[in-house]
Amino acid sequence: MSQFYDVIVVGAGNAALCAAISAREKNENVLVLEKGPSNKRGGNSYFTDGAIRFAYKGLDAIRRIIPSISDDEASKIVMPEYDAEDYYQDLMRVTNNKSEPSLARQLVYKSYETIEWMSNNGIKFDLIYDNQSFEKEGKFHFWGGLPVKIANRGIGLIDMLNKRVEEQGITVWYESPAKKLLTEKGKVTGVVVEKDGETVSIGAKSVILACGSFEANTELRMKHMGEEWGNAILRGTEYNTGDGLQMAIDIGANIYGQWSGCHSIGTDFNTPKVGDFTKPGDIFKKSSYPLGLILNKDGKRFVDEGEDLRNYTYAKYGREILKQPDYMAYQVFDSQVYPYLRSEYKIEETTVFSAPTLEELAEKIDINKSQFLETIMNYNDAVQEGEFHPSEKDGKCTKGIEPPKSNWALKLDQGPFYAFPVICGITFAFGGLHVNEKAQVLNVSGEPIEGLFAAGEMVGGIFYDNYPGGSGLMSGAVFGKIAGNSAAEYTLA
Template sequence: MENSLIGANYDTVVVGAGNAALCSAIAARLQGVRVLVVERAPKEKRGGNSYFTDGAIRVAYEHFEHIRKVIPDIPDEEAEDIIMPEYGKDDFYADMMRVTEGRSDPKLAKQLVGKSLGTILWMKEQGVEFELNAANQSFINNGKREFWGGLPLKTKKKGIGLMEYLFKRLDDLGIEVVYGTRAVELVKEGNKITGLVVEQGKEQVQLSCSSVVLASGSFEANKEMRKKYIGDEWEAAIVRGTEYNTGDGLDMALSAGAQKYGEWSGCHSIGTDYNVPKFGDFNKPGDIFKKHSYPLSIMLNKDGKRFVDEGADFRNYTYAKYGKEILKQRDHVAYQLFDAETRPLLREEYNLEEATVVQADTLADLADRLDVNKDAFLATIEEYNEAVQDGEFNPSIKDGKHTEGIDLPKTNWAVKVEKGPFYAFPVTCGITFSFGGVHTDPEGRVLDDKDKPIDGLFAAGEMVGGIFYGNYPGGSGLMSGAVFGKLAGTAAGTYVLKNTETTGA
């Protein structure tokens, strides 16, 4: 047991230790208040879901020169060979509203978009290092590196690096972190938060504090909550990240009077390697099991049928919802199919030793090696190949190269699967985080059922409901965590200082 917590008194306690939580802790500390970070996981498993990401982070950068401010060491000669389409606030906001079908809370979406570049530059000031997301978001075209999809930026060393940089900043600022400590209850007097109850082993400690920032993730690692809110089939979903995101923060907030908000029946999920670990593996982090080159594939289930338009859009705008479609298939499995022409174009994760792949020189042999209905499998591929229309294939744009005459079209990047060898990558569904959360205002203040702030209570990261519905633009989760983490921490620190002035403490 951490004896230092007995009788401890802090200004702000941050619950969680991922990207959003640490941004909150740093922002609060920069206001001059005393901050404690409470983390349920042991130290060796710290970092929340953020530790497992590939570090891609979406930002409204307007033009390439803003990116060069974030990455100042890009040589001029390299910059001259980069084509990076402008991606401004209007573009980011339009993508948010398009993929959520207009359901994203406009106030929260505008805050996310409007604060994105400033937050990235603030993160850089805190020691976070960034690099171009070249391997996964660009192609070489006529000797130029051409970026696509509005996601050219990532943190160095992926999520591992992000968390290393943020934890180092915590150390520099003297912010205390306690591990193996589970927050279980908010202490409330009237409408004001005055403390937090935590568990260490079998003992409970009540901390006195003036404000609490809840940034402990959603409920994706809680099998019963997944079944209750998202559906029975979600019991079978693989958890891509930390095993500790079981909805503790949500339970505490709702018990304290917070308003439930957002799409509790929805989540971010992806197609991931069929043999992925059941939870995020701290020995193999970095999002290495994902399989995101499916727009160049056709994807078939065990019945030998296609079930999504693989080329409906860039993978940035479809991958977070296609995991759900894979989960619906028999035995929760599908096969991404490529031939010798498309295989060299696949993302880096397909080349790792962890990638599960079945290879054969003919489609008939491939079908024999898969657990599929062979006749239907071969018939679907033949029907698809006959439907592919002429046109120029270009994976750096939505090229319009499509199919005609089949019930389920492929809208872009439709190329025939006909040149051996052939490759099938089996995938299943991995859940990243649930979309339901609590209602906050744009500054991160948690609201009650009358849309009034609960004094001293703030939330950030996955706990903020109302931003994502059904889908999300790739990289916006990390950006949301950082934006609302910084905002919530700043608001918590400001609240403490104002409260201190008012009481004369």
């Protein structure tokens, strides 16, 4: 082979670039292979809203990574501590204790040190004032363990990571899909790549797979997740088609995690059918449903909108929408909660219907009018007394209806009224490869495949059924950093 690298990283999103940067700290020669063109670089990470969940010891820890927070600004912030055990318990709770404990603990206990490492490598962060805090008596109260986002969302993340990649002299090949892993005596020794119309073999001491799961592959979605998933739209890159998974499986890697599950959300009815690089930043999602009701075209509710803070339910309610007639639903709000809706409800790209009365609203949307009005009447009758607190689970609930609404149950009776049609958008699949705490890919016997590592969506076993908001980016960065360091150490052994 004419070309040889210490480490080859397959993929060019958050996890892949974190892996490349980490490996470059110990190795001279690192190559990044990206299937897509340079103008569509960044994978799913490019489309993220940028919120990133990590453990922290109060506001002082936040200020270490956001040094621009002045003393005056800090005096107006109420920032509850969110330590690693809080994070771990949230992760295990929302996955019904199915998350692999060793991988879950790597994610949560290495989250803050990874955030500091990212900061030291030029990644900038901001507080999420608009969607993760409420102002009360002159102070901003944050909640949900998710107060921080990456500056300028996913666009900023990919730009800042690539800037660091360039500073470190890491080689990146675009439009160069990896096709096959090369092996010799059970060890991974390189990658077969399509480049400039030719098939070439590139040698390497180690390979890191970080090129996403199979969510962009409609056939695989339908095979592993169900026929209805052929009707979900793709929120991110079209290049995550499971290539890396198949390459690893072909050399004996063990599949792991919930291949029938995924991160999916309720997104605007007119969201592009595949991630649009001209309108990135997660602007189409619709996540304020805990403050209102969700009804299908039959005029019936089908989930407990107030089960928990949106950070802990939005990634599982997308599939519930997919189960409804015509694979869609309506989020309905009245004027008393409209001011609390997240910013993406109030942009020009939003699809919305409004009317001064519920009867008039029902005429404007495609819904069973009589059932729609009956459902809301029954809901209003079931609302219990209590104080409404939009920033915390307030226990203001319904009684006597199914499904219940466990929190934030205000009567929906103050016009004007708003209906936002939503469909299911898939973000990433939960199925991946079996890796250990060092991000080494394991074979079907549970032994590491020498020279092969994985990170990002390709790590199976962390998320099941659900997902704490902001954990995908964090998992990508944590296991990217670990994979890069492990691969580098392997090459030096």
